[in-house]
Amino acid sequence: MIGPVKAATSLVLALVLSAALAACTGPAASSSTAAASPAPAGDRLDGTAWALVSMGDQPALTDAKPTLAFAAGTASGSSGCNTFNGPYRVRGPSLALGPLASTRKACPNALMAFEHAYLAALGGVTTWAVPQDVPMGTQLTLSGTGPKLVFTKPAGG
Numbered sequence: 665m666i667g668p669v670k671a672a673t674s675l676v677l678a679l680v681l682s683a684a685l686a687a688c689t690g691p692a693a694s695s696s697t698a699a700a701s702p703a704p705a706g707d708r709l710d711g712t713a714w715a716l717v718s719m720g721d722q723p724a725l726t727d728a729k730p731t732l733a734f735a736a737g738t739a740s741g742s743s744g745c746n747t748f749n750g751p752y753r754v755r756g757p758s759l760a761l762g763p764l765a766s767t768r769k770a771c772p773n774a775l776m777a778f779e780h781a782y783l784a785a786l787g788g789v790t791t792w793a794v795p796q797d798v799p800m801g802t803q804l805t806l807s808g809t810g811p812k813l814v815f816t817k818p819a820g821g
Contacts, residue, residue, distance in 0.1 A: 707754045709734040709792065714741075714804050715818040719785055720811030725778050732786070732815060739764070739786075743779040745771035748786075759792040759806065785810035 713733040716724040724730055728744030739761050740749035750764035764786060771779070788809035795803055806813040 709754055711735060713818060714815035716782070716813060717816050718814045719782060725775065728775060728778055730782055731818065743782050745769055745775050745779050748783060757791050757793065759789055761786050761789050785813055789813070
């Protein structure tokens with residue numbers, strides 16, 4: 665007969681091993697692998713970082729400092745109050761962002777409204793361009809179903 669301490673220890677060990685095996689084989693393991701995949705060859709956005717200048721015909725909120733960066737198949741940045749990240753796909757001038765995940769910190773109403781509009785605009789992006797009339801690599805324009813987003817290289821970037 666097994667003593668109560670030995671039985672409890674065996675039960676705890678079995679639970680820990682079961683949890684470890686489930687973590688290795690569950691859906692979370694496969695989704696984290698997809699997010700960490702390298703950017704496809706020819707992805708000119710990979711390794712770039714941008715600061716939002718305008719959304720549609722409105723300038724970006726100066727106190728919000730929204731950003732967008734591209735690295736190894738993941739888009740990430742600040743939406744003014746919260747941070748976001750998610751996969752992106754580039755094929756020529758086409759760009760698809762998301763789905764984007766975001767933190768959920770509460771901020772003043774005006775900032776939250778701006779953030780909601782910015783994340784919605786990012787979700788609707790279908791194309792990207794570097795305008796011909798600006799120095800190469802200093803401005804990025806994203807267009808799609810929502811307002812046009814114009815970015816510049818951040819200070820010091």
